[in-house]
Amino acid sequence: MNMSMKDWTISLLFTSVLTTIIANFFQNDISILESVPGVLILSSIAFIGIFIAKLVPLKIPAVVYVALTGLLLASPISPISDPIIYYTSLISFTAPITVVGTLAGIGLDFKAFMSQSWKMVIIAVFVFTGTFLLQAVFAQVFLTVTNAF
Numbered sequence: 001m002n003m004s005m006k007d008w009t010i011s012l013l014f015t016s017v018l019t020t021i022i023a024n025f026f027q028n029d030i031s032i033l034e035s036v037p038g039v040l041i042l043s044s045i046a047f048i049g050i051f052i053a054k055l056v057p058l059k060i061p062a063v064v065y066v067a068l069t070g071l072l073l074a075s076p077i078s079p080i081s082d083p084i085i086y087y088t089s090l091i092s093f094t095a096p097i098t099v100v101g102t103l104a105g106i107g108l109d110f111k112a113f114m115s116q117s118w119k120m121v122i123i124a125v126f127v128f129t130g131t132f133l134l135q136a137v138f139a140q141v142f143l144t145v146t147n148a149f
Contacts, residue, residue: 017043020091027092038087045070 017039024035049066056065074084 013043013047024090024092028090030090034090038089038091041084041087042091045073 020039020042021032021035024030024039025032046066049069050062052065052069053060053062072078074081074088078084
């Protein structure tokens with residue numbers, strides 16, 4: 001089965017949103033329904049920033065546009081800053097970082113990833129799981145050491 005980049009993007013979005021919501025539930029003990037608006041806002045900001053990066057002909061990384069979009073939407077001059085700040089404040093900082101750290105491991109080169117055999121999927125699952133668990137251990141250690149827990 002060959003997946004198009006559109007299918008991969010939708011799959012990635014679904015997976016990252018779901019993972020962030022679950023991680024936020026376990027980290028902050030915030031219900032899944034309370035997490036959904038904040039995660040959808042963060043995902044929307046990311047996609048708006050990436051879309052802007054595709055439109056602007058400058059060689060600036062997409063993360064710059066994502067950060068600027070988030071800053072503008074949450075700034076005091078924005079008419080929608082209050083709900084954005086409220087809903088995103090319910091999301092733990094480490095919940096989406098886990099997804100980002102895991103995805104950084106494959107470099108988001110899905111075409112190269114799909115050209116590998118099916119065994120690569122099994123390896124990827126182990127890598128994702130190991131990355132998640134290692135990040136969780138580091139987070140727990142640092143939170144304990146800094147008395148932030």
